[in-house]
Amino acid sequence: MNPPVFASFTGAVEFIFAPQKSNVTGGKKVGGFDKTMELLIGHLEVTVLALALALLIGLPLGLYLGHEGKGELIAVGVGNVGRAIPELAVIALVAGLVGIGMRNVAPALALLGIAPILVNACVGVRQVDPATVDAARGIGMTELAIIGKVELPLAIPTVMGGIRGAAIVIIATATIAPLAGVETLGDFILNRNVYGENGLLAGAILVALLAMTIEGSLALLQRRLTSDGLKVKTA
Amino acid sequence: MADPFLLAAAGEVGGDFFKERNSGTLPCQASESHLFCFDWAKENIDRYGTPAQQHLEIVLLSVLIGFVVAFALALIAHRTRWLQPPLLAATGVLYTIPSIAFFFLLLPLTGFGRDTAIIVLSAYTLQIIYRNTMLGLDNVPESVKDAARGMGLTNRQILWKVELPLATPEIIAGLRVATASTIAITTLVVLISAGGLGTEMYGSNFNFPTAILIAVAIIALMVLAFDLLLLTAQRLLTPWRKAGPR
Amino acid sequence: MRTDQTRLRVLLAALAALALTLGVAACGSSGDSTTSGSTEGGEAGAIQSNPENGKVSLTIGSKNFPEQEILGEIYAQALAAAGYKVKSALNLGSETVALKAVKTEQISGYPEYASTALTSFFGLEPEEVPSDATEAWEKANEEFEKEGLQAFEPTPFASANAVGTTKKTAEKYGLKTVSDLEGVSEELSLYGSPECRQRIDCLAGLEKLYGLKFKSFTPVDIGLRYTVLEKGQADLSILFTTDPQLSAESDKFVILEDDKEVFPAGNVIFVTTKKVAEEAGPDFEKTILQVQEGLDLKVVQELDARVELEKETPKAAARAYLESAGYVG
Numbered sequence: 001m002n003p004p005v006f007a008s009f010t011g012a013v014e015f016i017f018a019p020q021k022s023n024v025t026g027g028k029k030v031g032g033f034d035k036t037m038e039l040l041i042g043h044l045e046v047t048v049l050a051l052a053l054a055l056l057i058g059l060p061l062g063l064y065l066g067h068e069g070k071g072e073l074i075a076v077g078v079g080n081v082g083r084a085i086p087e088l089a090v091i092a093l094v095a096g097l098v099g100i101g102m103r104n105v106a107p108a109l110a111l112l113g114i115a116p117i118l119v120n121a122c123v124g125v126r127q128v129d130p131a132t133v134d135a136a137r138g139i140g141m142t143e144l145a146i147i148g149k150v151e152l153p154l155a156i157p158t159v160m161g162g163i164r165g166a167a168i169v170i171i172a173t174a175t176i177a178p179l180a181g182v183e184t185l186g187d188f189i190l191n192r193n194v195y196g197e198n199g200l201l202a203g204a205i206l207v208a209l210l211a212m213t214i215e216g217s218l219a220l221l222q223r224r225l226t227s228d229g230l231k232v233k234t235a
Numbered sequence: 236m237a238d239p240f241l242l243a244a245a246g247e248v249g250g251d252f253f254k255e256r257n258s259g260t261l262p263c264q265a266s267e268s269h270l271f272c273f274d275w276a277k278e279n280i281d282r283y284g285t286p287a288q289q290h291l292e293i294v295l296l297s298v299l300i301g302f303v304v305a306f307a308l309a310l311i312a313h314r315t316r317w318l319q320p321p322l323l324a325a326t327g328v329l330y331t332i333p334s335i336a337f338f339f340l341l342l343p344l345t346g347f348g349r350d351t352a353i354i355v356l357s358a359y360t361l362q363i364i365y366r367n368t369m370l371g372l373d374n375v376p377e378s379v380k381d382a383a384r385g386m387g388l389t390n391r392q393i394l395w396k397v398e399l400p401l402a403t404p405e406i407i408a409g410l411r412v413a414t415a416s417t418i419a420i421t422t423l424v425v426l427i428s429a430g431g432l433g434t435e436m437y438g439s440n441f442n443f444p445t446a447i448l449i450a451v452a453i454i455a456l457m458v459l460a461f462d463l464l465l466l467t468a469q470r471l472l473t474p475w476r477k478a479g480p481r
Numbered sequence: 482m483r484t485d486q487t488r489l490r491v492l493l494a495a496l497a498a499l500a501l502t503l504g505v506a507a508c509g510s511s512g513d514s515t516t517s518g519s520t521e522g523g524e525a526g527a528i529q530s531n532p533e534n535g536k537v538s539l540t541i542g543s544k545n546f547p548e549q550e551i552l553g554e555i556y557a558q559a560l561a562a563a564g565y566k567v568k569s570a571l572n573l574g575s576e577t578v579a580l581k582a583v584k585t586e587q588i589s590g591y592p593e594y595a596s597t598a599l600t601s602f603f604g605l606e607p608e609e610v611p612s613d614a615t616e617a618w619e620k621a622n623e624e625f626e627k628e629g630l631q632a633f634e635p636t637p638f639a640s641a642n643a644v645g646t647t648k649k650t651a652e653k654y655g656l657k658t659v660s661d662l663e664g665v666s667e668e669l670s671l672y673g674s675p676e677c678r679q680r681i682d683c684l685a686g687l688e689k690l691y692g693l694k695f696k697s698f699t700p701v702d703i704g705l706r707y708t709v710l711e712k713g714q715a716d717l718s719i720l721f722t723t724d725p726q727l728s729a730e731s732d733k734f735v736i737l738e739d740d741k742e743v744f745p746a747g748n749v750i751f752v753t754t755k756k757v758a759e760e761a762g763p764d765f766e767k768t769i770l771q772v773q774e775g776l777d778l779k780v781v782q783e784l785d786a787r788v789e790l791e792k793e794t795p796k797a798a799a800r801a802y803l804e805s806a807g808y809v810g
Contacts, residue, residue, distance in 0.1 A: 248775050248780050248802065248805050248806045249805045249806070251805075252780070252783060252801070252802070252805040252806075253779070253783050254783070254786070256725070256728070256729035256786060256790070257729060257730075257731075257732075258729070258730045258732050258733060261729065261730070261790065262790075262791060264790070264791060264792045265729070265790035265791060265792075275792060279792070282794055346585070346587055347570075347573065347578075347582070347587070348570070348587075425572060426574075428570055428571075428572055428573050428574075434572065437545075437572070437704075438545060438546065438547060438550065438572065438704065439546075439547040439550075439704060439788050439789050439792065440704070440792070441702050441704030441705060442704045442705050442707075442708045443792055445792075446792065
């Protein structure tokens with residue numbers, strides 16, 4: 001009657017696709033494909049929302065700061081601070097002070113993602129050859145056009161690096177979002193009683209796979225967006 | 236009718252053990268809506284000593300181990316070009332796995348506690364330290380290496396006396412990033428019973444912003460301290476460079 | 482060469498700085514591992530230190546909520562007073578984690594609720610859990626022994642989950658028992674721990690045994706179970722019968738009586754392996770049973786109050802209990 005004390009890889013894979021017995025549900029099975037999908041979608045929802053918010057705020061700001069050449073020191077400072085924010089504190093503070101649920105958790109996660117996006121956008125634009133920018137001004141491009149058509153494309157590798165970093169930290173923090181009312185794949189990891197050892201392993205594998213998939217997709221996107229001239233330089 | 240659950244309590248606790256409490260007289264930390272309770276903070280600051288110490292120990296060990304491994308890997312890859320892409324990819328993959336997932340993936344193998352924490356945290360530092368070391372070494376101008384060769388230095392001497400010193404700023408930059416993120420992620424090791432400052436953000440403190448904020452402040456101080464330490468080390472190790480952003 | 486010397490000096494300086502930082506942190510630390518100490522004989526209840534026990538190392542675990550941590554600390558400190566070398570591994574996680582830790586000999590034992598053992602480990606339905614403390618313990622022990630484990634006799638107090646709400650809500654809908662929620666529950670939101678949704682001794686049980694359907698269920702960390710009621714986010718919340726808020730803030734919160742017994746009450750029984758109990762000698766069980774004699778409901782609520790309301794550390798609360806009851810000098 002007891003679920004396994006030790007998990008196995010095959011057990012975890014079984015768990016993802018077919019409901020398993022659990023001791024505490026009074027006979028009802030847990031896990032399985034439907035539940036996995038439900039939690040996966042929940043995880044994606046909050047990730048995409050948070051990432052979108054972070055992009056909305058961080059990208060324009062970073063590009064602008066880099067373009068104007070101001071506040072690079074502040075940007076790097078923000079980056080360092082952002083890197084050092086503990087995820088558990090963010091979730092706990094949001095849950096205790098602000099509120100629970102997608103409405104409150106997504107902005108909190110977005111905050112975590114703003115730092116890498118902002119910093120990388122700023123630094124990336126700053127590293128664009130000023131001669132190129134001058135030339136663009138010389139042929140009469142507006143400042144906005146310069147940012148969009150000259151600086152951004154040249155800064156793509158760095159900017160995308162920031163977005164990838166933000167995605168990773170958001171996905172990671174979303175794993176403990178069930179503590180604040182948002183059901184994500186972290187549910188499998190946090191509720192060992194219900195889902196058992198197989199569920200735990202399945203949850204960890206799923207989160208890792210999700211992170212790698214999104215990171216990989218963004219890497220592909222980066223390659224697509226990087227103009228051929230740049231590709232020669234980047235590793 | 237006697238409550239079947241209440242067996243006779245044989246030990247007697249002193250009457251002064253119990254305190255009178257009611258809604259009106261609850262202290263700051265007991266009420267649900269508050270931001271920061273200064274009195275509690277003042278009285279309880281010493282309890283952060285042990286978690287901070289555990290936290291520091293874990294961070295130092297992880298960064299040290301990560302640095303040694305990544306540094307060694309970078310040196311190997313520097314000489315053996317074809318190893319570079321796979322190593323970069325491997326360390327990159329480790330970094331992508333969210334920390335919580337990583338901790339719990341290792342749990343069946345290494346059990347809960349500090350060791351699992353250190354293994355995972357070291358793995359996270361690998362990517363950034365490896366990448367930065369490689370970058371630093373790659374950025375050494377060929378002309379400098381040529382000059383050194385011209386002076387009769389062996390490859391080994393060039394590595395240790397020319398390339399590495401010139402790569403130091405990049406390496407230290409990597410160390411700074413690795414240390415900062417390790418300090419942050421270490422808060423999660425409370426979930427695998429490894430202590431650290433995360434203990435003050437979890438459990439009965441989950442709804443207690445004062446305790447969480449103090450822990451966050453201590454973490455911020457640690458990050459700052461290590462950053463300054465590393466910057467100072469860099470300045471001392473590279474006396475030929477002027478201070479300032481690259 | 483000069484640069485080598487400088488670099489060595491820098492390295493030494495950096496190491497010195499790090500050592501200093503560690504030293505400062507160590508100064509503030511109160512030391513976590515409890516060391517053996519002897520108590521004066523004299524007080525009838527005092528725990529006697531037995532030098533024989535110094536050869537035995539024990540690791541006491543606990544689950545991951547405050548009441549559990551307090552219990553773990555009480556046992557750990559008591560065993561240390563009895564002369565054992567004790568380490569604590571509190572905050573392990575939920576019951577399956579803790580049990581696994583015992584089975585794999587990562588910890589020597591931990592306090593468990595008899596009801597939880599029967600439902601989570603041995604598959605009993607909540608209604609089947611015996612309502613008599615001794616019966617429940619005997620039943621659990623029977624099952625534990627099949628796996629080479631052992632459970633010591635129960636504490637005086639018992640704890641159970643409960644459906645709780647604000648006094649206002651209770652008065653508005655006329656709620657005294659859980660059954661009163663019939664017909665009303667569709668308008669009310671329920672908040673509970675993430676695992677509550679599927680547990681038969683939580684939401685799943687409420688749906689099955691009481692036939693209730695709630696407007697919504699939202700998972701939150703148990704640390705927030707009163708916050709969500711206070712803030713008005715939750716109409717109903719899963720609480721514990723030993724919660725200090727129920728007496729300290731009795732004008733604000735009430736629990737509904739569990740008339741259909743979905744939430745079985747459980748006394749605490751210390752779970753360990755037969756092997757550990759043997760190796761540790763007779764003082765192991767004796768000390769644990771001795772020190773838990775004073776734990777009645779009122780005392781446990783006071784201890785919970787100190788940790789959950791006044792935010793004391795479980796260690797300090799445990800120490801206060803042990804001293805006040807005369808177990809340690």
